[in-house]
Amino acid sequence: MAHFRKFWIRFRIYTRFSKIRFIDRLSYRAHFFLVLTEYLLIIIVNYFLWKAILADGRTIRGYTLEDMVTYVAIAGVFRFIINELSGGISREMSGQYHSGELIMNLLKPVSYQLYIYFRAFGGILFQLLFRGATVLTIWALWVGLTPPDSPVPFIMSLIFGVLIYAGIAFLVGLTTFHIENNAGVLFATTASIELLSGTLIPLVMFPSWMVSILDYLPFKMIFYIPMQIYLGRLGVEETVSALTVQVIWASTLSIAGFFLFKTSVRKLTIQGG
Amino acid sequence: MALIEVQNLTKSYKTFKRKEGLKGAFINLFRREYEFVQAVDNINFHVEQGEILGYIGPNGAGKSTTIKILTGILTPTDGKVTVNGLVPYKQRQQHVKNIGVVFGQRTQLWWDIAVIEAFTLLRDIYEVSKTDFQEQLKKFDEVLGIGPLLHIPVRKLSLGQRVRCDIAASLLHNPPVVFLDEPTIGLDVAVKSNIREFIKEMNASLGTTMILTTHDLSDIEYLCQRSLIIDQGKIIFDGDLQKAKDELARERKIQVDLYERVDIDGIREQLKIAKLEFTRRNDYSLTISFDKDEISAIDIIQKILDHLHPRDIKIEEPTIETVVKEIYQKKSF
Numbered sequence A: 001m002a003h004f005r006k007f008w009i010r011f012r013i014y015t016r017f018s019k020i021r022f023i024d025r026l027s028y029r030a031h032f033f034l035v036l037t038e039y040l041l042i043i044i045v046n047y048f049l050w051k052a053i054l055a056d057g058r059t060i061r062g063y064t065l066e067d068m069v070t071y072v073a074i075a076g077v078f079r080f081i082i083n084e085l086s087g088g089i090s091r092e093m094s095g096q097y098h099s100g101e102l103i104m105n106l107l108k109p110v111s112y113q114l115y116i117y118f119r120a121f122g123g124i125l126f127q128l129l130f131r132g133a134t135v136l137t138i139w140a141l142w143v144g145l146t147p148p149d150s151p152v153p154f155i156m157s158l159i160f161g162v163l164i165y166a167g168i169a170f171l172v173g174l175t176t177f178h179i180e181n182n183a184g185v186l187f188a189t190t191a192s193i194e195l196l197s198g199t200l201i202p203l204v205m206f207p208s209w210m211v212s213i214l215d216y217l218p219f220k221m222i223f224y225i226p227m228q229i230y231l232g233r234l235g236v237e238e239t240v241s242a243l244t245v246q247v248i249w250a251s252t253l254s255i256a257g258f259f260l261f262k263t264s265v266r267k268l269t270i271q272g273g
Numbered sequence B: 001m002a003l004i005e006v007q008n009l010t011k012s013y014k015t016f017k018r019k020e021g022l023k024g025a026f027i028n029l030f031r032r033e034y035e036f037v038q039a040v041d042n043i044n045f046h047v048e049q050g051e052i053l054g055y056i057g058p059n060g061a062g063k064s065t066t067i068k069i070l071t072g073i074l075t076p077t078d079g080k081v082t083v084n085g086l087v088p089y090k091q092r093q094q095h096v097k098n099i100g101v102v103f104g105q106r107t108q109l110w111w112d113i114a115v116i117e118a119f120t121l122l123r124d125i126y127e128v129s130k131t132d133f134q135e136q137l138k139k140f141d142e143v144l145g146i147g148p149l150l151h152i153p154v155r156k157l158s159l160g161q162r163v164r165c166d167i168a169a170s171l172l173h174n175p176p177v178v179f180l181d182e183p184t185i186g187l188d189v190a191v192k193s194n195i196r197e198f199i200k201e202m203n204a205s206l207g208t209t210m211i212l213t214t215h216d217l218s219d220i221e222y223l224c225q226r227s228l229i230i231d232q233g234k235i236i237f238d239g240d241l242q243k244a245k246d247e248l249a250r251e252r253k254i255q256v257d258l259y260e261r262v263d264i265d266g267i268r269e270q271l272k273i274a275k276l277e278f279t280r281r282n283d284y285s286l287t288i289s290f291d292k293d294e295i296s297a298i299d300i301i302q303k304i305l306d307h308l309h310p311r312d313i314k315i316e317e318p319t320i321e322t323v324v325k326e327i328y329q330k331k332s333f
């Protein structure tokens, strides 16, 4: 009980970091609509593309037009999350390292990794509550949207997917401590994550050799697997095993981040002052 | 065991030596040359609980590097450091719970929130009770005048305002060990003297151990019984600067203003004291320098009053600055 209380107190502190980021995101209104429009346009373009491809009841690898209508909308919203994580974790870490803000965080009895994660979660919450909800509402009213087949497993899987990408983004952020000019690294990872996690097209539509490689990597666990659960393409057993694999990936990546951060800090030299 | 122990501490920075120009940039791609900067070179010292240690030295001497190691954000190349029984860079998270740090040159507060929000966040992080927190806020408002600043976002504060909030933030949890690296940078005179008073008071009432780095030697004079002087990574003085001043700076100066024109030879003749050194300041004023251990100032002044017709007399004490300057120049004592 005492342990739980302590855990709860610490948890509350970290959620305050989430809140700070949430409020911060809320204060850029012009930006809000700009990004919203951009993402909505991408979804619309994708939609018309699939409408052309899957006309007259055609299917590709089991995907009907109705499936794809939902797929592109959820994927479009998920790209908000990916961008939030790339910006809020990798780019944020890089910025903090170069501005010296990292040091100030190291001087606090707070886990830097959790601090970074929770800030990003605050950003994600904002993306979902405002942009995500707006996009999905527009989509549901205008084109139509199939609700998730089994909402609870889907939400769990989505959360694990976010944690997996958070773990990857943290590792990418760490590399920026060692590479001076990292705009390229950050851009390349975001682009490949979007492709390999299945937010552009369902992964089964890739060549089969690529699909089998992707089976061994964590990327499809980020979005493709949650989406499979959403569409009801996994049976109960498959769902359970998918969730297990997700948990394993999420914890492995975060634990790796934990140790690599430790060694990175040890090698850190701090500029100025 | 002393509260802070530093043994054979060495830190060298490895820096990438850039070649200039286009050709240089091309060579850099293939062959990297590194340079090592020995910022701290095998230093030893310890600080007892309740001590305020002054840590001074010229620019680039290695002061901030030492403080960064002691606070756990930098790992030494060699040597051993313990603070309160913990090794800062190995047990960082545990260590930082018990310390307060001010780097005057950079903020410890989160940029994107208001000061009060940062404070309440720190309150929760350090597990300070709400009543203690209110009391601390009141105290800090009296000393640092931070009351009106509380609702301003940190990034909008002026340098001095920010430093004041930083000091408050770092002492909010009454840490037993405090590191102050140029804490009075950019502060106005009134606030500065308030802070000194406050630091002294905190040290007296709570027995807080502190290391203070500053270029303002009057801070040191007021607060520190013991000081270290570091230069080029080596400690060249460890002791009481006040005592050092008495021992090292024996030269005194008397400035005499006259009604008639200064005639040095004539004056020397009239005073008849050996080992005085006369310097003409202008037509109606001169300076007499002497060693305070050989001649008493009273004797000289007596003679001046007897033989000359002074308009004004001033005795100049050596300042702590001159002493420190002397130590920097001679490099070792």
Ligand SMILES: Nc1ncnc2c1ncn2[C@@H]1O[C@H](COP(=O)(O)OP(=O)(O)OP(=O)(O)O)[C@@H](O)[C@H]1O
Pocket: A269, A270, A271, A272, A273, B013, B014, B015, B037, B038, B039, B057, B058, B059, B060, B061, B062, B063, B064, B065, B066
């Ligand atoms: N990150 C770094 N990389 C390379 N060299 C560094 C780095 N930080 C400091 N140095 C060098 O180490 C030496 C000591 O620097 P330090 O910051 O400890 O000096 P300081 O005594 O605090 O000086 P100041 O009074 O100017 O603040 C200097 O020669 C400096 O150039």
Ligand SMILES: [Mg+2]
Pocket: A273, B063, B064, B065, B181
């Ligand atoms: Mg310094």
